Every structure is written in C-alpha cells, then in structure tokens.
Amino acid sequence: MHHSRQHRGQAPSRLSAVAILAVLTLRMALRERLARAMALMIALCWAATWFLASLLVSDETGPQAAMLGFLLRLGSVFLTIVTVTFSLTRDLQNRGLEMMLALPYPRGVIWLGKGVGFSLIASLLAILDVLALLPLAPPGQALLWGVAINAELWLMATLAMLLSLALRQAPLALTMTVALYLLGRSMHSLLLIARQSAEIAAEHWSAVVAQQLLTVISWLLPDLERFTVTDWLLHHGGSLTALAPILTETALYLALLIAVGHLELRRRAF
Amino acid sequence: MASLIAWRLVAAPHPASLEDYPRPPAPAALRLTTLGDPRAGALFWMLWLQTFDDQAGVTASFKKMDFAHLTAWLERILALDPGSEYPLLMATRVYGAVLDPGRQRLMIDFVGRAFRDAPERRWQWQALAAVQARHGLGDRQLALTLVEELEQRVPARQLPFWVRGLHVIILREGNEIEAAKRLMELMARDGGLTERQRQAVEMWRERLEELR
Numbered sequence: 393m394h395h396s397r398q399h400r401g402q403a404p405s406r407l408s409a410v411a412i413l414a415v416l417t418l419r420m421a422l423r424e425r426l427a428r429a430m431a432l433m434i435a436l437c438w439a440a441t442w443f444l445a446s447l448l449v450s451d452e453t454g455p456q457a458a459m460l461g462f463l464l465r466l467g468s469v470f471l472t473i474v475t476v477t478f479s480l481t482r483d484l485q486n487r488g489l490e491m492m493l494a495l496p497y498p499r500g501v502i503w504l505g506k507g508v509g510f511s512l513i514a515s516l517l518a519i520l521d522v523l524a525l526l527p528l529a530p531p532g533q534a535l536l537w538g539v540a541i542n543a544e545l546w547l548m549a550t551l552a553m554l555l556s557l558a559l560r561q562a563p564l565a566l567t568m569t570v571a572l573y574l575l576g577r578s579m580h581s582l583l584l585i586a587r588q589s590a591e592i593a594a595e596h597w598s599a600v601v602a603q604q605l606l607t608v609i610s611w612l613l614p615d616l617e618r619f620t621v622t623d624w625l626l627h628h629g630g631s632l633t634a635l636a637p638i639l640t641e642t643a644l645y646l647a648l649l650i651a652v653g654h655l656e657l658r659r660r661a662f
Numbered sequence: 663m664a665s666l667i668a669w670r671l672v673a674a675p676h677p678a679s680l681e682d683y684p685r686p687p688a689p690a691a692l693r694l695t696t697l698g699d700p701r702a703g704a705l706f707w708m709l710w711l712q713t714f715d716d717q718a719g720v721t722a723s724f725k726k727m728d729f730a731h732l733t734a735w736l737e738r739i740l741a742l743d744p745g746s747e748y749p750l751l752m753a754t755r756v757y758g759a760v761l762d763p764g765r766q767r768l769m770i771d772f773v774g775r776a777f778r779d780a781p782e783r784r785w786q787w788q789a790l791a792a793v794q795a796r797h798g799l800g801d802r803q804l805a806l807t808l809v810e811e812l813e814q815r816v817p818a819r820q821l822p823f824w825v826r827g828l829h830v831i832i833l834r835e836g837n838e839i840e841a842a843k844r845l846m847e848l849m850a851r852d853g854g855l856t857e858r859q860r861q862a863v864e865m866w867r868e869r870l871e872e873l874r
Binding site: 444577585626 | 688
C-alpha cells in the first residue's frame with residue numbers, strides 16, 4: 393500500500409473511502425441482479441393488488457393504494473434484509489471483508505462504507521416503491537410514505553448488518569432480523585394482549601410480570617408501527633409533522649446500531 | 663411433470679362442504695395478525711370475509727349463514743380501521759339486502775351502533791339503513807326512528823336535502839301530515855336551500871295540504 397501511495401500520490405481521504413466502498417457495495421449488489429429482483433418484487437405486488445382490487449365492491453383508489461403499500465413494504469423489507477445478510481455473510485466467509493479491513497483505514501470507515509452502500513440500496517427500493525404507488529395515491533402522501541419506508545429500510549439494513557456480523561451464518565442472521573422486525577411491528581398488539589391478559593387474570597403476578605417485561609422490550613425496539621403509515625395512502629391524512637418522530641427515532645436507532653456494529657467489528661479478530 | 667399433471671387430474675377433488683362464519687378472534691389477536699398495519703389488515707380481512715361464501719365446490723346462501731358471527735366480524739374489522747367505510751358499505755348494500763328480516767335487522771343494528779360511535783362521519787350509512795328498513799324490511803317505524811336519531815345527532819346543515827326529504831316521505835307515508843308539515847317549515851326557515859330545493863319543499867307542502 394505504501395508502495396502504491398508513492399506511485400499514485402495520496403490515498404483517498406476517509407470520506408472518499410466511505411463513498412468508494414458504498415458505490416462498490418451498490419455495484420456488487422446490482423451485478424447480482426438486484427435490479428431484476430426489485431422489478432420482480434414490484435411487479436408481483438402490482439399483480440396481487442390488481443387481483444385483490446378486482447374483488448373490492450368499491451372502485452376507490454385509496455384501498456388499492458393501501459394494499460399495494462402493505463405488500464411493497466413487506467417485499468422491500470424482505471429484499472433489503474436478504475440482500476444485506478447474504479452479501480455480508482458471504483464477505484465474511486470468502487474473506488472479502490478481511491481484505492477490506494487490510495486497507496489503511498480505521499475499521500469504522502470500512503463499516504460506514506458498507507452501511508452507506510446498503511442504505512443506497514434501501515433508498516433505491518424506496519424510490520421505486522413511491523413510483524409504483526404514484527398512480528394510486530396523491531403525490532404528497534406517496535412521498536411522505538416514501539420517506540418513512542426509506543427510514544424503515546435503513547433501520548432494517550443496519551440491523552441486518554449487525555446481526556450478520558455477530559452471527560456470521562446467513563440463515564440464523566436472517567431469521568433473527570425477520571423476528572426482530574415482526575416483533576417491532578407487532579409490539580402495540582402484543583402490549584394490548586398482555587394488558588388484557590393481566591386484566592382477565594385479575595392482575596395475577598405472572599401476567600403482570602409478562603406485561604412489564606413486554607413493556608421493557610418495547611422501550612428497546614423502534615416503534616415501527618408509527619413508520620410507513622398506511623393511513624396516509626388510504627385516508628390521505630399524512631402531514632410533514634408526522635415525519636419528525638419517525639426521523640428522530642431513525643437517527644437514534646441508527647446511531648446505536650452503527651456504534652454496536654463498530655464495537656463488534658473492533659472486538660472481532662480476523 | 664406429466665405424472666404430476668396426471669395425478670392432479672385423477673386425484674379426488676376437495677369434498678364440497680359448507681362452512682359457516684367462524685367466531686372472530688379477540689380484537690387484540692385480530693390486530694396481531696395485521697403485522698402492525700391495522701388499516702391494511704382491515705382491508706385484507708374484509709376481502710376474506712367478503713369471499714367467504716364462495717367455498718370449494720359450493721356457494722353458500724347468506725340465508726343459511728350465521729349473521730351474528732358475521733356482525734361480530736364486521737365490528738372487529740371496523741375497529742381495526744375506524745376511518746374505513748367498507749364494512750358499512752357491505753352491511754348496507756350486500757349483507758343487508760338478504761331476504762331475511764332477522765338478518766336484515768342485525769345489519770341495521772350494526773350500522774346504528776357504528777353511527778352512534780361517529781355520527782358526523784357515518785350519517786350516510788344511517789340514512790341508507792333507514793331506506794333499507796323502510797323498503798327492504800317494510801318497517802316504517804324503525805325507519806322513522808333511524809332518521810330521527812340521525813337528525814338529532816348530526817347538525818341539520820350538514821345533512822343533504824335528500825336525507826331531510828326522506829324524513830318527510832316516511833312521515834307522510836305514516837299519515838303524520840302535521841309532523842311532516844312542521845318539518846318542512848323548519849327546512850324552509852333554516853335557509854341554505856337552493857332555488858330548486860325551495861320549489862320542491864313548496865310542492866310537497868301543497869301536496870300535504872291536498873292530503874289533509
């Protein structure tokens with residue numbers, strides 16, 4: 393590396409290194425036909441919505457947009473998690489990540505570069521989702537929904553990165569990421585069930601402990617039910633103010649996940 | 663592949679059997695099935711409920727289905743998305759049109775309860791339930807009760823002309839000429855009527871005078 397520096401001048405700055413790694417990560421994913429997978433996912437969501445809409449008694453576009461939004465969200469989250477998990481676990485297994493870590497940059501720079509690359513993939517998906525929704529939803533509401541799905545996908549991409557690094561095995565990391573996503577998405581319903589169970593069990597200690605435990609878990613997880621609100625597509629009631637808590641929560645959890653990922657990377661011997 | 667197709671052709675088809683609406687799960691359990699998206703979940707559950715009568719090898723008649731369970735399903739789905747009008751549309755236009763007075767009454771009661779929860783948003787469904795009670799069920803008294811409740815809970819200016827006209831028609835059909843006349847005087851005094859609507863009110867008043 394020192395040799396190449398003498399011949400080619402200064403090595404890229406840390407910021408440039410992050411950008412180069414990010415672009416490389418995106419290009420690697422695209423080379424593996426990610427674009428086709430994205431197009432197929434959106435086409436399948438459209439076909440399913442078209443079929444379901446034909447069953448509706450009403451011909452309003454709101455319900456169609458809501459169904460398409462629901463399917464696109466699930467499809468996009470799944471595609472993002474799968475892409476990140478398989479890409480990173482393969483890098484870990486074929487020593488691609490080790491080669492990157494041999495570059496004269498702190499491990500944090502490498503980690504951030506990969507993270508930005510996966511976030512670009514997530515943003516690309518979010519943009520395609522918004523474009524797919526435009527024929528059925530008002531542009532303003534579709535755009536709000538797009539910002540929220542982008543935040544949700546960034547969070548899930550970063551979580552998938554961390555779990556892939558920590559667990560190293562794709563099936564295990566994939567299962568854990570999907571489980572945590574479903575838990576984050578269903579936390580309100582689970583809390584409701586726990587509260588009702590405690591009431592039915594006449595505040596029996598075991599039901600109360602279960603409720604308290606679930607409440608503590610809910611503090612640790614992002615409130616994903618507040619993200620990507622279908623109501624905006626269905627009843628068009630979204631406003632810019634709704635984005636403030638979503639973006640704040642995204643920033644907090646991203647900072648936490650990146651920090652934990654960085655610590656794990658520093659701790660790990662390659 | 664050929665053996666697979668041959669197997670599917672010779673294999674016995676699903677036995678045709680009729681299943682009734684199951685009891686709906688608890689509200690929180692139903693919410694859990696929506697994966698944190700109760701609005702979209704309400705739509706998917708509504709589509710499932712709507713296609714429930716088309717079962718393998720048999721199309722169920724609504725007259726044989728358990729409408730108490732159906733009503734409970736509609737209530738749970740409406741609770742998932744209180745802003746949705748789809749369960750109310752199905753209750754008034756589809757399930758409420760079944761030729762069975764008991765089942766029609768269940769649907770009208772469901773719409774009435776939903777209306778009382780959010781009168782200003784759901785008044786049109788209460789009005790449709792009144793039409794259903796009058797013409798589907800032939801129960802003029804129930805239709806009158808529904809329309810009166812509608813006018814008590816929703817400001818008059820928010821109601822379109824046809825809803826207030828419906829009240830007049832039901833009163834006239836019951837020979838309650840004086841009550842109908844008082845209502846029309848109120849309508850004329852309230853203002854906010856277009857020229858054509860004022861003419862219609864005048865025409866009704868003349869007809870009522872003739873009837874008297």
